Amino acid sequence: MRRKNWTVAFLTLSLIVGLVSCKNEPVQKTVTGFVVDATMNNIMIIADGGDTLNISTMDADPVKVPGVLVNDSVSITYVKEKVGQSEILKAEELSVTAHSPYFYIKGTWLEPNPINSSEFQGVTLNEDGTASSVGMATLLFKKWVMTDRNLLLAYESIGNKQTLEGTDTLKIEKLNSDSLVLSGSGEVIWRFARKNN
16 A cells, blocks of 8 residues: 555656646747847847847857848747746747848949940948948948948049048849849939859
């Protein structure tokens, strides 16, 4: 009888431990949406349902949770984790389902020189926000920023023994992996093709 009681007690204890461990096991959830902000340790997305979520990427496996760009469409699997008196969402896995235009715009963009069609002119947009001119000695691009569908290009214009500094705000009419079309005041200014290395 005593042996039977021990067996029942052991099975009951095992069941309780199993239930407690299952209860404490974090539940994974997956959400899709687009990135509105991203830092080294956090991603803010607007989910397809309209909710804004802050998801921590701190200590996440970079293979499973790679870096993202603003306006990337993503699918994120996360868990809720209690930290002190509050809960945080921690990324477990992330995949980019559609790239942001930022993904495509970095690189060197060229078009034929209108004065000499055997030469090319254009701009190089570097990942760190700096820019440089290609084949244009009197128009020197310095920096670039992309906001919504506009490209802001800071430049120095050199000529007639004077240097003028300014920033052009150009509307992005088309942007994909191969083409960049920019307009100003409603007129197309540049039709660039990507220079492939």
